Amino acid sequence: MTLSPRELQERLDAAARDARNREKADQAAKMDQEKTAEQASKAALDRKRRAIRRLLEEDEKVAGETTRKVGDREPASALARAIREYCARCEKIDTTDCPAPVLVAYQRNLAAWQSLERLLTNRWNGPIINETGYRELMSANKEIERTWSDVTDRAAEYDVVLGR
Numbered sequence: 001m002t003l004s005p006r007e008l009q010e011r012l013d014a015a016a017r018d019a020r021n022r023e024k025a026d027q028a029a030k031m032d033q034e035k036t037a038e039q040a041s042k043a044a045l046d047r048k049r050r051a052i053r054r055l056l057e058e059d060e061k062v063a064g065e066t067t068r069k070v071g072d073r074e075p076a077s078a079l080a081r082a083i084r085e086y087c088a089r090c091e092k093i094d095t096t097d098c099p100a101p102v103l104v105a106y107q108r109n110l111a112a113w114q115s116l117e118r119l120l121t122n123r124w125n126g127p128i129i130n131e132t133g134y135r136e137l138m139s140a141n142k143e144i145e146r147t148w149s150d151v152t153d154r155a156a157e158y159d160v161v162l163g164r
């Protein structure tokens with residue numbers, strides 16, 4: 001079969017159009033895939049942020065409820081009991097979708113609270129009056145503050161700050 005120059009040119013033009021159309025379709029498909037991936041990534045980030053906010057807000061609620069049950073002049077045993085209750089309730093907070101850095105930091109904070117509870121339970125039955133006891137108590141308190149700061153720092157990395 002022999003083609004005239006015009007027919008040959010028409011077939012070449014058609015093949016070139018088909019190639020351009022395929023390239024445009026491939027580019028459109030790639031853009032759609034990128035858009036879908038971007039949307040999925042944004043949705044995953046939104047779920048993480050909601051999980052972090054839920055964790056922080058629930059912790060704040062539990063802390064407030066627990067604190068209201070303990071007076072300033074309560075014995076160490078009452079404080080230890082309140083800390084145990086706080087930790088037990090916090091361990092039940094739903095952490096689904098919470099990113100690992102935040103969750104690990106939060107678990108370290110609970111461990112710091114549990115260390116304080118053990119210190120109160122094992123060391124004192126009455127008022128804390130000696131210098132060694134005071135230093136131990138202050139050290140435990142600083143560890144709680146440090147680990148909580150780590151929790152809020154990790155949360156801030158996901159743009160989650162309580163009050164915002």
